[in-house]
Amino acid sequence: DSGVTQTPKHLITATGQRVTLRCSPRSGDLSVYWYQQSLDQGLQFLIHYYNGEERAKGNILERFSAQQFPDLHSELNLSSLELGDSALYFCASSAQGLAGVETQYFGPGTRLLVL
């Protein structure tokens, strides 16, 4: 158990809908990262938050957004869902995430299925 929690574990929804994925980092970690794992694109970085502020963006669609709250948990919002958004969404956390090379610890993921 990495100490990173994600809810829900599974999510089934329809095209055009909006969903919110939640992540709680390890105790004391200030950085949260979101990754998407799909069959065709592999594991891709979406976005990084440090202590409430966005630090870096990867291949995140404009339909997707995220935020990190004062208690350091993070939410990934996916809107106008398409079939191709079906994937496993991982959250990872690290202690700082600003400098140095820290280990990222991954949560169990949320499996999203868009029908």
Next chain:
Amino acid sequence: AQSVAQPEDQVNVAEGNPLTVKCTYSVSGNPYLFWYVQYPNRGLQFLLKYITGDNLVKGSYGFEAEFNKSQTSFHLKKPSALVSDSALYFCAVRAYQTGANNLFFGTGTRLTVIP
């Protein structure tokens, strides 16, 4: 820019034999390299990382990896494979941009240890 390649989609090895999972990288600057393992329906688990120093890095569950700068490789190894090592293995390199700490992942190698 940075990238990582895992040339083998699948590696099969007999239980008790040594195993190697290959990874090559391309970075502009110092490479910071990681190995993660993913078991079915689980998140990614950290195995080991190379930042600097000794080229042979020891990690969890008896795994080790050898950093080879001249060959730009970071192969994962284990002297004696266990059936329980069967999983999906990912090599990753850290982003080099200032302020970014996200990881770029390879496409993964599925390791099957045959009893």
